Amino acid sequence: MTDDFRQEIRSVLDEVVLPRADQWEQQGHVSADGWRALAESGLLSLPHNGPGFLRSAVFLDELGGTGYAGIRASIGVSAYMAPAYLHMYGTESQRATWLSPGRIAALAITEQNAGTDLSRLSTVAKPDGGTYRLTGEKLYVANGSAADYLIVLARTRDGGTAPVLSGASLLVVDGRSPGITRHRHETLGWRAADACRVSFDDVPAAGVIGKPDRALMYLMPALDFERLVAGLLAVGGVRHCLDLLRSFVRSHQVRGAALSANQAVRHRLADLDAQFELVRTYAYHLANEHCAGRLDTKAAAVLKLTATELAVTAAQVCVQYHGARGYLDDSVPARLHRDAIAGTIAAGASELVRDLIFESGR
Numbered sequence: 001m002t003d004d005f006r007q008e009i010r011s012v013l014d015e016v017v018l019p020r021a022d023q024w025e026q027q028g029h030v031s032a033d034g035w036r037a038l039a040e041s042g043l044l045s046l047p048h049n050g051p052g053f054l055r056s057a058v059f060l061d062e063l064g065g066t067g068y069a070g071i072r073a074s075i076g077v078s079a080y081m082a083p084a085y086l087h088m089y090g091t092e093s094q095r096a097t098w099l100s101p102g103r104i105a106a107l108a109i110t111e112q113n114a115g116t117d118l119s120r121l122s123t124v125a126k127p128d129g130g131t132y133r134l135t136g137e138k139l140y141v142a143n144g145s146a147a148d149y150l151i152v153l154a155r156t157r158d159g160g161t162a163p164v165l166s167g168a169s170l171l172v173v174d175g176r177s178p179g180i181t182r183h184r185h186e187t188l189g190w191r192a193a194d195a196c197r198v199s200f201d202d203v204p205a206a207g208v209i210g211k212p213d214r215a216l217m218y219l220m221p222a223l224d225f226e227r228l229v230a231g232l233l234a235v236g237g238v239r240h241c242l243d244l245l246r247s248f249v250r251s252h253q254v255r256g257a258a259l260s261a262n263q264a265v266r267h268r269l270a271d272l273d274a275q276f277e278l279v280r281t282y283a284y285h286l287a288n289e290h291c292a293g294r295l296d297t298k299a300a301a302v303l304k305l306t307a308t309e310l311a312v313t314a315a316q317v318c319v320q321y322h323g324a325r326g327y328l329d330d331s332v333p334a335r336l337h338r339d340a341i342a343g344t345i346a347a348g349a350s351e352l353v354r355d356l357i358f359e360s361g362r
Contacts, residue, residue, distance in 0.1 A: 006062060017038075017068070024071060026191075027192075029145060043059055045101040053290055063233060064234060069237055073346065081107055081222075085170055104175075105149055106141050106149075108141050108153070112137070124154060132156060132171060134203045138152065149173065153219075156212050165219070171209065180200060187342070227353070228287070230343065235276075235307050237311050238310050241315055279306050282306070315337040319333040319337050
C-alpha cells in the first residue's frame with residue numbers, strides 16, 4: 001500500500017508541482033491554481049494523527065524530494081504546521097470553519113525581538129466584547145501574502161514577573177480582515193515560501209484557540225509536531241540532493257574518467273548515504289511513534305536537527321563537486337544550498353534545538 005501510495009504522490013507532484021516550480025520560485029509564492037490542484041488531489045487533507053499519519057509522512061518525504069524547499073515549506077505550513085493548533089486544541093466550530101483543504105494557512109509567531117526567545121513578545125490582543133483586537137507585527141510568515149487565515153501568538157494580559165509566555169494566547173485571524181498589511185521579505189532561499197512581514201492594526205480575532213492566556217501549554221506539543229514535519233520534509237530534500245550528486249559524479253568527466261572514479265569522492269558520498277539512511281529510518285520510526293501518540297520533545301528535536309544539518313552538508317558537497325557551475329545563482333546546487341540553510345533556522349534554530357536535546361537528557 002505504501003509503495004503504491006508513494007507512486008500516486010509522485011504522479012501528482014510530477015503533474016502539479018514540478019512543471020510550475022520554477023515559476024513559483026520566480027514569483028515568490030505557490031499560485032492559486034497550484035493550491036487548487038493539490039487540494040483536489042486530496043494531498044492537503046491527509047491525517048494529522050493516528051495510523052493514517054503514515055500517509056502524511058510519505059507525502060512530506062516526497063514533497064521534500066521535489067527539491068524545492070520553498071514550496072515544501074509553504075505547503076508544510078499550510079497543510080500541517082498551522083492547522084495543527086486547530087486539530088489539537090480548536091473547537092468543533094473552529095475546525096469546521098477553517099480546516100478546509102482549499103484554505104491557505106499561515107503561522108504568525110516570530111517578531112523582531114521575539115524569535116527564539118518568545119518572552120519578548122510585543123503583539124497584543126485586547127478584549128473587545130466577545131473577541132480580541134490585535135495590534136503588532138510578525139516577521140517571516142510563510143504564506144503571508146495569500147493566507148486565508150493566520151494562527152497568531154499575542155499577549156492577552158500582562159504576564160508581569162510570571163514565567164515565559166504567561167499571559168499569551170493563540171488566536172485565529174481571518175486573512176481578509178481589515179487592518180492587515182503584508183510586505184514580502186526578499187529572502188536568500190525558500191523563495192516560493194511567500195515569507196512576509198505581516199502587520200495588524202486593531203484587527204479583530206476570529207477566536208481564541210484553547211483557553212486564553214495559556215499559549216505555552218499549547219505551543220510545546222505543536223512545536224514537537226512541527227519539528228517532526230520539518231524533519232520529514234528535510235529527509236526528502238537530502239534524498240533529492242544525493243540523487244543529484246550520484247548522477248553527477250558518475251557522468252562528469254575529469255581527466256578522462258568519471259568523477260566517481262576518485263576514491264575520495266566515492267567515500268564522501270558513501271558517508272553521506274550512510275548518514276541519510278540512519279536519519280530516514282529514524283524519521284519513519286518517529287512517524288510511527290506519532291501515530292501511536294508517543295512523539296516526545298527530545299525525539300522530534302533530534303530528527304529536526306540531524307535532518308536539516310545533513311541537508312546543509314549534502315548541499316555544500318553538491319556545490320563543491322559541481323565546481324564553478326554549482327556556484328551560479330541559477331544553478332540547482334546553489335538553490336539547494338541556500339534552501340538548506342533556512343531549514344536549520346525555521347521551526348527552531350539548531351542552537352535552540354541542541355539546548356532542547358541537552359535539557360531533555362537530564
